[in-house]
Amino acid sequence: MSELLTSIKGVGPGREKQFHKLGIHTVSSLLSYFPRTYEDRRKIYSIKELTVGMTRGIIGTVIAVGEKRPRPRLSILEIVVTDGTGSLKIVMFNQGYKKNFYKKGQRLYAYGKVEIGYGALQMNTPQMENLGPNQNPDTGIVPIYSLVDGVSQYIIRSAVRNWFSVHGFMDEVLPPSIGKKHTFMSRYDAFYNMHFPTSSERYEQARHQMAYEELFIMQAGLALLRNKAQNYVGHKMEPDGKLMAAFTEALPFTLTRDQQQALYEISCDMQDERPMQRLLQGDVGSGKTVVATLSLLKAIENGFQGALMAPTEILAAQHYEGIQALCHNLDITIALLTGSTSKKEKQDIYDRLADGTIQMIIGTHALIQDSVVFDRLGLVVIDEQHRFGVEQRASLQKKGIHPHVLIMTATPIPRTMTLSVYGDLAVSLIKKMPPGRKPVKTYVVDTSYTERLRKFFEKEMTVGHQVYVVCPLVEESEKLDLQAAEETFLELRDYFYKRFDVGLVHGRMTPSEKDEIMERFHAGDVKLLVSTTVIEVGVNVPNATIMCVVGAERFGLSQLHQLRGRVGRSDIQSYCILVSDSKTDVSQERLKLMETTNDGFELAEQDLLLRGSGQLFGVAQSGLPDLRVANIIKDIDILVQARQDVLDYAKEFGIEQLQTVMSSELSKRFGEKFIRILYN
Ligand code: ADP
Ligand code: MG
DSSP: OOOBGGGSTTOOHHHHHHHHHTTOOBHHHHHTOOOSEEEEOSSOBOGGGOOTTOEEEEEEEEEEEEEEEEETTEEEEEEEEEOSSOEEEEEEESOGGGGGGSOTTOEEEEEEEEEEETTEEEEESOEEEEEOTTOOOOOSEEEEOOOOTTOOHHHHHHHHHHHHHHOOOOOOOSOHHHHHHTTOOOHHHHHHHHHSOSSHHHHHHHHHHHHHHHHHHHHHHHHHHHHHHHTSOOOOOOSSOHHHHHHHHHOSSOOOHHHHHHHHHHHHHHTSSSOOEEEEEEOTTSSHHHHHHHHHHHHHHTTOEEEEEOSSHHHHHHHHHHHHHHTTTSOOOEEEEOTTSOHHHHHHHHHHHHTTOOOEEEESGGGGSTTOOOSSEEEEEEESGGGSOHHHHHHHHTTSSSOEEEEEEOSOOOHHHHHHTTTTSEEEEEOSOOTTOOOOEEEEEOGGGHHHHHHHHHHHHHTTOEEEEEOOOOGGGHHHHHHHHHHHHHHHHHHTTTTSOEEEEOTTSOHHHHHHHHHHHHTTSOOEEEESTTSOTTOOOTTEEEEEEETGGGSOHHHHHHHHTTSOOSSSOOEEEEEOOOOOHHHHHHHHHHHHOOOHHHHHHHHHHHHOHHHHHOHHHHTOOOOSSOOTTTTHHHHHHHHHHHHHHHHHHOHHHHHHHHHHHHHHHSOHHHHHHHHO
C-alpha cells in the first residue's frame, strides 16, 4: 500500500500537495490517518427539538444572510435558516467571503452546538454542507479528522471513501492464529470502521483491534531484541568477593532492604554467562548510586573494567567525586572522562583504558567515541537512560564483548511503562527511601505571594540553608524565557544585595561556566541559585531546603517531582513551592496533586494519562514506534494480553517464525536505529 495518493479517484496533484501538508504521502499513511473524533449524524433533528447545550444536526433553508463589521478586523456572517418548525441563526466569524455561498433559498445541513444569542437559538461556526433540493447529507457516524489550513474534512473523507469503494481487501499483519484466537474482524473491516463506523459497537471492536495490533508489533520487536541479547555469551562472574565486602564495611550506613534486594538481583545476573540487561529504578535520592558502585566493584574484583555513563558533565563529575569518596579505602584506579577533559589527559586515559590500568571509568558521551577502547569491559552502567537513545546505549555495549548492562533511572516508571517501553529489560526497584528523610512539604501559590516568598527565602538562608528558583525554559521561545530568568535573577540579586549571594545558571552558558556556578552553589558561597531547567537531575546539595518553581504549570508532573527531589536530601525540613498564575482547572488540578502525593509513580501515571507517553520519555528518541491508537495506561489490559500472546507465539512457533511473520511491519513501525540493532 505504498501506492501513490494520486492512484485514488479524485486525488490529483493539487489534492496530493494538500495531503502532504498533513504528513500524508502514501495511500497507507492516508488510511492510517485515523479520525480525531466522530459526529453522530444518524438522526436529523427538527429545529423545534433543539435546546441550548446539545450538539445536533439539522437541515434548513436559508431565509436571510447578512454580514456585520463591528470592528475593522472582525466580520460576522449571520445566516438564518428555517425547517418549518422554527428558525436558527448560524454565525460565522471572519468568513465573509462565504457570503455568496449561502444564498437565500439554499438548502443546507448544519451540525454544531446549540447556543443562545440575544434570546434566540444559534450555532457558532457549525460543520456545514450545502445540499441540493433532494440531496441528503452525509449521515451515519461521520469521521472528523485533524486538519491544517487549506485541507477540509471533505477532502480527506472522500479520498478515504473512494479508496474503500474500489478495494475490498487489505493485507493482514497479525499472524492468522492470533486473529482467530481473538475472533478479530478482517483488517480491512477494522480500518473501515475506524473511518466510517457502522455502529458504536463495531467502532469499539475496531479500535480495540487496532490498539492490539500496535501493541503486538511493539511487543514483538521488544521480544526479538531481548532474545538477541539473551543469546550472547558474556562474562560469568564469581559470587560477591573481597572488594565489595571492604566497600560495604566502610559505608557510614547500612543498605536498605530494597538496596540489598536490587544488589542481589544484579549479582545473580552478573554470575550468569548471559549478559545482564537490567533496569535499576528508584526515586531521586533512593540510593541507586551506591548499588551501582557495588556492581562496578563486582566487575573489578573479577578482573574486569567497569564504566558509568551519565548524560551531562555535571552529573558525571558528581558521580566521580561521590564514588571516589565512597571508595576512598579501596585500592582501585578510577578516572573521569568528559568533553572538557584536556586533550593530553584524554590521550592518557585512552592509553590506560586500553591497557587495563584504569579499572573504573566515569564519563559522558565522551565514553562512546571511537578512540575509547577497553581492555576488558565487564559492566556498563548507564545513568538516566531515557536521555540516551537505544543506539547510544548499544554503542557503549559494543565497547566490550557483550558486557553486562545496568541502566539507572530516577524517573519513576509505572509498571505499564516498563512492560512496554522497557519490555526488553528486567527490573529492580528501590521503592523505600533511606531512613531519616523528612518528606518535602509542597505548596501551590500564585504570584501575589512573591513578596512573602522572598521573606521565606530570607528566613531559610539566614539559618544557613540554600534555595533553588527554577524558571522554565521552553524551546518555542527560548529567548523570552531566558529574559524572564535573567529578570528574576536581577530582582532577587538586588533584593538580597550584600546579604546573600545570588547566582544564575542557564542553558546558553558553556559547560565550564555552568560548572563554575554550580560549584559555588555546592560549596555554599552562592546561597540562592536561579536557573532555567539545567539543574541536572542528579545534582546533590543536601543543604538546599527550598525548591521554588516559577511558571510551574509548564512542567510535567514527573519533571516537577524530579525538581522537588533536589531538596529534602537530609534530615532538615524542606519545601517545594510551585508558583503558577494559570487558572485553568486542569493545571490547578495537576499542581494540587503535587501537594497531596510524594509518590513519583502515581505522578508519572497521571502524566501519562494527561500528556501521553512521548512527553515522558521522548519516545521518538528511544526508537520505539509511535502509538497512534493505543494508550499505554488506558489500554493496559490490551497491552498485557498482546505481550502474553507474543510470548506464547514465540514458544509455540519459535522466535525466528515470529521475526519472519512480523519483519515487514517491524521495519515499517520501528525507527531505523532500532532495526539496525535488531538485525545486525
Ligand atoms: P540516587 O542515585 O538514587 O539519586 P544516591 O545513591 O545518590 O541516590 O543517594 C542519595 C543519598 O543517600 C546519598 O547521599 C547517599 O550517600 C545516601 N544513602 C544511600 N543509601 C543510603 C542508606 N542505605 N542509608 C542512608 N543513606 C543512604
Ligand atoms: Mg543519583
